[in-house]
Amino acid sequence: MKTTIALTACAAFLLGGCATTPSADTYSRGQVQREMSVRMGVVESVRPVTLEGSPSGAGTLVGGALGGIAGSNIGGGNRGSAVGSILGAVGGAIAGNAIEESSAKKPGLEITVRFDNGTMSAITQAADEQFRPGDRVRVLSGGGVTRVTH
Numbered sequence: 001m002k003t004t005i006a007l008t009a010c011a012a013f014l015l016g017g018c019a020t021t022p023s024a025d026t027y028s029r030g031q032v033q034r035e036m037s038v039r040m041g042v043v044e045s046v047r048p049v050t051l052e053g054s055p056s057g058a059g060t061l062v063g064g065a066l067g068g069i070a071g072s073n074i075g076g077g078n079r080g081s082a083v084g085s086i087l088g089a090v091g092g093a094i095a096g097n098a099i100e101e102s103s104a105k106k107p108g109l110e111i112t113v114r115f116d117n118g119t120m121s122a123i124t125q126a127a128d129e130q131f132r133p134g135d136r137v138r139v140l141s142g143g144g145v146t147r148v149t150h
Contacts, residue, residue, distance in 0.1 A: 026126075034142055034143055035142060036140045036141060036142030036143075037140070037141050037142060038138055038139070038140055039115050039116070039138070039139045039141070040115070040116050040136070040137070040138060040139075041113040041114055041115040041116060041136075041137060041139060042113065042114050042134060042135065042136055042137070043111060043112070043113055043131050043132065043133050043134060043135040043137055043148075044112040044113065044114050044120065044133060045111075045112045045133055046109055046110070046111050046112075046131045046132065046133065047109065047110040047112075048107065048108070048109060048110075048127065049107075049108045049109065049110050049124060050105050050106070050107065050108065051105065051106045051107070051108035051124070051126060052105055060093045061093075063092040063093050063094070063095050065089070065092070066092050069085075069088070070088050070092070072084055072085040072088065106126060106127075107126070107127040108124055108125060108126055108127050109124070109125060109126075109127045109131065110122055110123075110124045111123050111124075111125070111131050111137075111148045113137060113139055113148065115139070121139070121146075123139065123146050123147070123148050125147055125148060129148075129149065129150065131148065131150075135150065136150075137149065137150060138150070
């Protein structure tokens with residue numbers, strides 16, 4: 001029983017890490033071999049932000065299952081056991097969802113760029129590359145995705 005709970009908790013943690021985060025270095029399958037427009041500019045400002053991940057729902061499911069199992073041991077008799085299971089499942093699902101959402105958050109950057117033509121844009125992406133005001137950068141756009149690179 002303890003082994004099952006430990007393995008289930010590990011699975012939830014690992015699945016929570018599968019959420020994708022927008023990155024300048026990561027291309028989806030749909031973005032490969034597609035033309036992107038390139039604009040040149042200078043970084044005006046950089047602001048750290050937090051990027052929310054896309055929870056898979058595994059934390060909620062696993063938390064609910066573990067909570068239900070734990071709760072079934074609390075109540076006395078069939079009725080108490082059923083009530084304990086329901087309350088445990090609800091509490092476990094809420095806790096599992098919160099844990100997954102917390103683990104899916106990643107550091108990001110909001111990068112404001114002044115383009116060579118004088119216009120400005122702010123682009124948000126994963127903090128996988130460092131930018132400073134005054135850096136000369138390329139801004140690639142296409143297919144609804146925009147990224148900043150050196």
